Amino acid sequence: xxxxxxxxxxxxxxxxxxxxxxxxxxxxxxxxxxxxxxxxxxxxxxxxxxxxxxxxxxxxxxxxxxxxxxxxxxxxxxxxxxxxxxxxxxxxxxxxxxxxxxxxxxxxxxxxxxxxxxxxxxxxxxxxxxxxxxxxxxxxxxxxxxxxxxxxxxxxxxxxxxxxxxxxxxxxxxxxxxxxxxxxxxxxxxxxxxxxxxxxxxxxxxxxxxxxxxxxxxxxxxxxxxxxxxxxxxxxxxxxxxxxxxxxxxxxxxxxxxxxxxxxxxxxxxxxxxxxxxxxxxxxxxxxxxxxxxxxxxxxxxxxxxxxxxxxxxxxxxxxxxxxxxxxxxxxxxxxxxxxxxxxxxxxxxxxxxxxxxxxxxxxxxxxxxxxxxxxxxxxxxxxxxxxxxxxxxxxxxxxxxxxxxxxxxxxxxxxxxxxxxxxxxxxxxxxxxxxxxxxxxxxxxxxxxxxxxxxxxxxxxxxxxxxxxxxxxxxxxxxxxxxxxxxxxxxxxxxxxxxxxxxxxxxxxxxxxxxxxxxxxxxxxxxxxxxxxxxxxxxxxxxxxxxxxxxxxxxxxx
Numbered sequence: 001x002x003x004x005x006x007x008x009x010x011x012x013x014x015x016x017x018x019x020x021x022x023x024x025x026x027x028x029x030x031x032x033x034x035x036x037x038x039x040x041x042x043x044x045x046x047x048x049x050x051x052x053x054x055x056x057x058x059x060x061x062x063x064x065x066x067x068x069x070x071x072x073x074x075x076x077x078x079x080x081x082x083x084x085x086x087x088x089x090x091x092x093x094x095x096x097x098x099x100x101x102x103x104x105x106x107x108x109x110x111x112x113x114x115x116x117x118x119x120x121x122x123x124x125x126x127x128x129x130x131x132x133x134x135x136x137x138x139x140x141x142x143x144x145x146x147x148x149x150x151x152x153x154x155x156x157x158x159x160x161x162x163x164x165x166x167x168x169x170x171x172x173x174x175x176x177x178x179x180x181x182x183x184x185x186x187x188x189x190x191x192x193x194x195x196x197x198x199x200x201x202x203x204x205x206x207x208x209x210x211x212x213x214x215x216x217x218x219x220x221x222x223x224x225x226x227x228x229x230x231x232x233x234x235x236x237x238x239x240x241x242x243x244x245x246x247x248x249x250x251x252x253x254x255x256x257x258x259x260x261x262x263x264x265x266x267x268x269x270x271x272x273x274x275x276x277x278x279x280x281x282x283x284x285x286x287x288x289x290x291x292x293x294x295x296x297x298x299x300x301x302x303x304x305x306x307x308x309x310x311x312x313x314x315x316x317x318x319x320x321x322x323x324x325x326x327x328x329x330x331x332x333x334x335x336x337x338x339x340x341x342x343x344x345x346x347x348x349x350x351x352x353x354x355x356x357x358x359x360x361x362x363x364x365x366x367x368x369x370x371x372x373x374x375x376x377x378x379x380x381x382x383x384x385x386x387x388x389x390x391x392x393x394x395x396x397x398x399x400x401x402x403x404x405x406x407x408x409x410x411x412x413x414x415x416x417x418x419x420x421x422x423x424x425x426x427x428x429x430x431x432x433x434x435x436x437x438x439x440x441x442x443x444x445x446x447x448x449x450x451x452x453x454x455x456x457x458x459x460x461x462x463x464x465x466x467x468x469x470x471x472x473x474x475x476x477x478x479x480x481x482x483x484x485x486x487x488x489x490x491x492x493x494x495x496x497x498x499x500x501x502x503x504x505x506x507x508x509x510x511x512x513x514x515x516x517x518x519x520x521x522x523x524x525x526x527x528x529x530x531x532x533x534x535x536x537x538x539x540x541x542x543x544x545x546x547x548x549x550x551x552x553x554x555x556x557x558x559x
Contacts, residue, residue: 031149032063035142039123040065043135046104046126049075050111050146051084052119059084062119074100075122083108084120091117093140095131103128107136109143113151115278121146144276173213180212217314218302223248223267226311235295235318237288252314257282257294270299270312285316293318324508357381406440407448409473409488416452417471420460428466436474441486441555447528454521455490455551462494462549478535478554485534485556496542496549505538529553 025031036048049064049071059081064071080098087094087108094108106124110117121143125131131139215232219225225248228240236243236251243251248267255262263283270277278298285293297316301309360381364374410433417424417431424431459469469492476487497505501512508523529536533556540549 025149025153028150028153029063031146031153035121035146036063036065039142043123043138044125045123047124049122049124050119051076051122053088074098087120088117093136093143095136097128098124100124102126105129105131107131107139109139111143111147111150113147113154115281118147119150169213176212214315214317217248217252218311219248219267219314220311221271221309223265223271223312225251231317235285235287235293235316237291248314253286254283254295255286257284257292266297266299266314267312270301271309274301274309276300294320294323327509357385404442404444407443407445408440409437409448409486410435412445412448412452413471413473413488416449416456419453420456423460427460427464429460429463430468432468432470434470434472436472437486439475442558443532443555447532451525451528451553452488452490454525455553458521459490459492459494459549463492464494468493476554478556483556485554487555488553489550490553491548491550493548496547497538497540498542502538502540529555 025034032050039045039048047065049066050062051059052062054060059076061068061071061076064075066075075098077098080096083094083096087110091110091112093110096106096108098104098106104124104126105128106122109121109123111119111121113119121139123139212229213231215235216227216229217225217232217236218227224245225240225243226245228236228238228243228251233239233243236253238246238251249265252266254266266277276298277300278296283295283297285295287293295316296319297314299312299314302311302313304310360377363369364377364381369377413433413435417433423429456469456471463469469490471488471490473486473488475484477484506522506526508520526536535552535554537552537554538549539552541547
């Protein structure tokens with residue numbers, strides 16, 4: 001920004017100091033009010049307003065430093081409405097002299113959120129003189145900051161629970177970016193000329209970028225790679241030693257996930273427009289090995305002190321985990337809907353089952369019934385009893401407590417094995433239950449049944465025919481953390497879990513059952529146990545004659 005006049009340089013410095021404060025504000029109204037006060041205090045502006053398009057396609061003020069009646073009469077003229085619509089549609093800034101009633105040079109600055117202009121920030125001045133390029137640049141940065149801040153606040157409002165690890169990474173990344181920002185700003189301010197100082201600065205710059213969690217690739221003005229951090233090396237499959245000097249198109253191989261069409265070269269686009277640009281949705285990065293990563297990225301020009309573009313920096317990150325989390329939420333909602341439907345069906349067929357049971361009882365009381373027919377009636381009654389138990393379990397699942405209650409582990413294990421009774425008998429599996437804990441522990445009955453239904457169901461499928469499952473519940477101790485609690489083990493003498501997949505069995509959507517499996521069972525199970533401050537451990541052996549798998553679940557007693 002050396003080419004800014006002295007006054008505008010001070011404006012730019014004030015903008016930088018205000019950035020962190022703006023990001024700390026809590027509501028959209030606070031952001032607008034702060035920007036209004038900030039612009040009128042530090043810039044040669046007379047008034048400021050935020051205007052957005054309502055769902056009915058009408059334009060409305062969201063904030064204005066002028067009185068509402070004055071703003072509506074003097075600002076929202078037909079000409080201004082047309083210009084606002086053009087800015088919202090194109091996403092490009094504009095400036096126009098408005099009569100209010102005296103001429104006022106007004107900047108129309110699009111606020112981009114989620115890749116499209118959603119609002120326009122109007123900044124009016126006391127005269128009709130053209131606005132300096134540097135001042136427009138600062139205004140555009142303010143608009144970009146407003147859009148970025150709004151997106152951040154909206155995301156914070158939608159997210160109700162944050163994973164502790166994610167919070168740690170965000171905090172770490174924020175600190176790293178802050179250190180990088182402070183270091184780079186210091187280097188720009190001091191403008192060191194000595195060769196040794198320049199070398200030290202470059203080493204510090206590379207070290208900082210290598211520690212950032214996002215992938216970073218920097219190129220020269222011809223689009224040839226000059227720098228990559230370790231994350232970029234991992235995602236592209238190209239080490240810096242081999243990629244340096246190569247055309248970015250060879251290293252950064254991207255396509256549209258849906259159409260498989262290669263988009264425009266991002267380097268050429270950034271150099272052509274001179275603006276910070278992001279990739280379109282559904283962009284996939286194809287690594288050197290052929291593996292694909294869905295990514296989000298942005299490219300920004302690197303300018304020298306004269307403002308000339310000397311290169312481009314690309315910042316991108318893998319969004320695979322984000323998509324997995326989103327799909328897990330959708331699948332969870334679908335499973336919940338299926339559960340409610342199953343409960344409704346169970347309720348509807350429960351009464352007819354009672355009627356059938358009574359009719360079978362009356363038929364069975366007939367003294368003249370032949371013995372073979374009596375046996376058939378007994379078999380029908382047994383099957384009817386099993387179906388009735390299943391419908392009762394469905395109704396219990398739907399009506400169970402939504403808050404933790406005292407639970408008896410023997411009842412949970414008995415109910416789960418009852419659900420699998422037909423599978424267990426048809427496969428000639430021997431189930432041994434050993435419950436040495438007669439007390440109660442606190443939890444959600446549905447969650448406990450789901451845990452052991454997943455573990456026992458997996459054991460049944462792993463064993464096949466003529467196997468054995470042992471369920472053992474007893475008061476135990478977690479020696480690592482010194483906690484007492486209830487321990488339940490589910491052991492089988494199946495073939496065991498191969499070593500090459502053991503690290504993946506708790507990942508969402510990982511399954512060895514093909515189309516018949518969802519890959520959610522153990523992932524959901526481990527999540528429930530973790531939410532209850534419990535511990536899930538696995539032991540497995542694949543040696544012939546001594547194979548088997550044992551899952552150990554530990555729930556601590558309340559302190």
